[in-house]
Amino acid sequence: MITITTGRNPTQSTRRLCKELSRVIPDSRRLVRGKRSLNQIIDEMKASGSDRLMLIQRRFGNPHRIELKILENKILKSFSPSIILRGVKLTHAKERSLKIKVECITADSDDILPLGASLSKFLKIPLVKLNESKFEYSLHLSRDRLGRVIVTILNLRTNEEKGLIIYVERLEW
Template identity: 30%
Template sequence: MFLVTTSHRPSQRLRSFVKDLTLVLPGSVRVTRGKRRLLDLAYLALLLKKKYLVVAANKKGNPAVIHVYVVHYDAEGKVAASRYFDVLLGGVRLSREGGAKLTTPITSYSSVDESNCSSSKCLELAGLLMSLLRDFINKSSAFKISLHDEGGNVTVKILSRNGDVVGPVLKVRGFKTYGEQG
């Protein structure tokens, strides 16, 4: 479902973040960006039968934004990658920096828990995650995504069945949607 990569010239912290993202996004494959252009990545995503292209970028060495593109054929039958949304990060705690480290990729989530959301930004982000992961929601899954408001940011955590945090913890400053999911 997802082809995950970095922007050009990633920091070590961004590469670690992309490894974490690959483990928590069901059906994802991580590729090294190298000198590949966005169009090259779109072709690769179609070749690997992935619908979304996820590109993480850094600022001053830290993960700063996640760009999500929908890979499709345009009206002329050419491969295209249309920007779906961007997630602006205010901070990231990598799995190696605390919490339980994942050893196998997550294949599904039981829910996207928005019960601790008090802002419209938090609720909108929960809805966006639900639409993105709708094919991977399975009530019997051992993991859930939990969102809550914290000082103007939305904190996104992945919790195991017993409530332990696994994978990275994201502090989302904001997000911007560009179009339909396709």
């Protein structure tokens, strides 16, 4: 199970991103951090049977970084890459009522496959070809015209983007 939480003193947009990610990522739960330390988060993860942590940090009031961590022997170990965000576009209220869980990861080009493979390993969902039709929703990785990575929720049957869009500034391996 994946626990998704924020850093200390999160802003509204950081909390909303946390909520959106927990809504679309399978086998995940949102943890409202409050004043908990990382050790208290580890204890809570063990109690709930969670072995992975997605930590959303803020900078200048906006979501800035998504850190992936794995719990091994009561120690949180970093999982590459750390995703530095350029921006996020959150879903509108009417789209939030849709029950969407991503079932796979797809990528537009071969140069983003290492990120796709890493996310696939962390989220424990398969990395498949874009034209794979047995899945309905995917976490889709693509590039904009400037070459920066964009993460979207893609309906594979209608080839339509749904809701959350994450614009990635860079990846720290």
